Amino acid sequence: MAWEGNTVACYDKQLVPAKYSAEKVHVKKSKKQYEHLYGRIELVSYPAVYRQVATLKKASHNVMVQVKGHH
Numbered sequence: 001m002a003w004e005g006n007t008v009a010c011y012d013k014q015l016v017p018a019k020y021s022a023e024k025v026h027v028k029k030s031k032k033q034y035e036h037l038y039g040r041i042e043l044v045s046y047p048a049v050y051r052q053v054a055t056l057k058k059a060s061h062n063v064m065v066q067v068k069g070h071h
Contacts, residue, residue, distance in 0.1 A: 008071025018060040024050040 028049040035044050 007069055010067050011064040012067050013062050014065050016061050016063055018056060019058040020054040021057050022052050022054045025053050027051055 010066045023071050026048065030048040032043055032048060037044075
C-alpha cells in the first residue's frame with residue numbers, strides 16, 4: 001500500500017447551538033377598564049405587553065468530541 005498508518009483517535013462531530021441574549025421591550029402598559037360583560041359592568045385588568053428581542057452572541061458551530069474508536 002502507498003500509505004499504511006494506524007488510527008490514533010476517533011472523533012464525532014457535535015453541533016453546539018447558537019447563544020442569544022434576550023431583552024424585553026415594552027409595547028403597551030397595563031390597564032384596568034370597565035366593560036359590559038354578561039349583563040353587568042365589570043372592572044377588567046389587562047397585563048402589560050412586552051415583546052422579546054433576541055441578539056445573537058455566538059453563532060452555532062461544530063466541535064470534535066473524542067469517542068472510543070476501532071483501533
